[in-house]
Amino acid sequence: MEDDGAGALVVFEGRVRNSNEGKKVLKLEYEAYEQLALKAGAQILENAKVRFPIIEVVCIHRTGELQIGDLAVWVGVLSAHRAEAFDACRFTIDHIKAEVPIWKKEHYEDGTINWVNCAECASHAHAAKVTVDSSL
Numbered sequence: 032m033e034d035d036g037a038g039a040l041v042v043f044e045g046r047v048r049n050s051n052e053g054k055k056v057l058k059l060e061y062e063a064y065e066q067l068a069l070k071a072g073a074q075i076l077e078n079a080k081v082r083f084p085i086i087e088v089v090c091i092h093r094t095g096e097l098q099i100g101d102l103a104v105w106v107g108v109l110s111a112h113r114a115e116a117f118d119a120c121r122f123t124i125d126h127i128k129a130e131v132p133i134w135k136k137e138h139y140e141d142g143t144i145n146w147v148n149c150a151e152c153a154s155h156a157h158a159a160k161v162t163v164d165s166s167l
């Protein structure tokens with residue numbers, strides 16, 4: 032992401048961590064209803080452009096099997112100033128997590144597998160190009 036008018040680039044990277052709610056996580060699987068996910072994501076990014084004085088916003092959310100440490104979601108925001116870039120980046124990731132139909136399945140060390148939902152993500156009051164990439 033580059034633009035001569037940008038004084039700020041804020042990036043958020045969401046990575047697969049090795050634990051959740053006290054359980055040891057071995058890997059994750061993300062699934063998406065791709066057509067709806069792309070539509071919902073594009074709307075969030077358009078909303079970010081309208082709400083904040085930014086130059087560009089991009090979000091990529093991976094699907095498929097991911098290992099500990101893998102990059103799961105990436106958000107980048109370009110703006111003239113850092114405050115707007117930070118605000119738009121937070122707005123984008125919070126709305127992506129709350130509104131885009133992407134589901135997470137955790138595989139645990141004890142052999143159990145569970146679909147999980149981040150309830151806190153959906154409750155944050157905190158969007159353009161969206162990609163759901165199953166080839167990564």
